[in-house]
Amino acid sequence: MATDGSKQSLAAARQLRAFADPQKVDEVVIVAVVSPRAAVPFANELGPRRKAGAAPVELSFRAEATAALDVVAADFDGWGPTIVKKIRSGSPAAEIVRAAEQLEADLVVVASGGKGLSDTILLGSTAQRIQHSAPCPVLVCRPVKRSR
Template sequence: MQVIVATDGSKASLSAAQQFKSFADPDKITEVVIVAVVSPLAVVPFENELSHRTPPGSVDEAVNLSFEAEARGATASLMAEFEGWGPAVSRRLRSGSPASEIIKVAEELPADLIVVAAGARGLTATILIGSTAQKLQHSAPCPVLVGRRALHQK
């Protein structure tokens, strides 16, 4: 069984990965593929709440800012979450529309399951499912597990 764990660099995506791990049988999973998608037209950096980087607002932040580097750091944090769990773990960094690129990876593998967080930003964190998760539920070639952080988690 091949499983995609999608991350947007948010704590919610880490929580979704942890929820999946809490009930999945690692003996039945052959590979966990961590996927991050950077928008080529992004006006804000890839959000990375998962790994250490230069503190926001510092002088070096603007110099060191790299969308790919932030995505690589976020995927490394999720890869570490699965380290020693059993299945092989790999990563895929893509550029484009998050839902479309995750679906492409799912088709290429082929994936048996996609794990994604419910909306992690703005009102979607508490009211609505995120647009990427919603698009995946409707268009993915395999089942989609949508994890939601408990409201009391920080």
């Protein structure tokens, strides 16, 4: 399960819980990838909100990624399987594929429409790259459109 700190990645985690049988899942590894060359910090929409107009604080990509991992992991509390949180550094698609290979993953779950560098450039292409390179099936969870 990959998170980029977006609400869509939390929704993807919930979709995984909705269809997967916790009796048949041994472990869920939640991965956040910090890109050291990113022009913007880890796009964490899941952690605590900062007050508008507050004095600037030093942004920590790792701290933001940790906060996002904690929120997604908390959504799996009481579900059954062991939950493992991992932070990796590098290109999101490459690191998610590398993690899937190293962990011998049975499934990779990613959200489409997250908040990386750009909705269309980063996550759209990130999900696409993962689909083409992953050593296992990839579930790409699209945001659910709400009727008005």
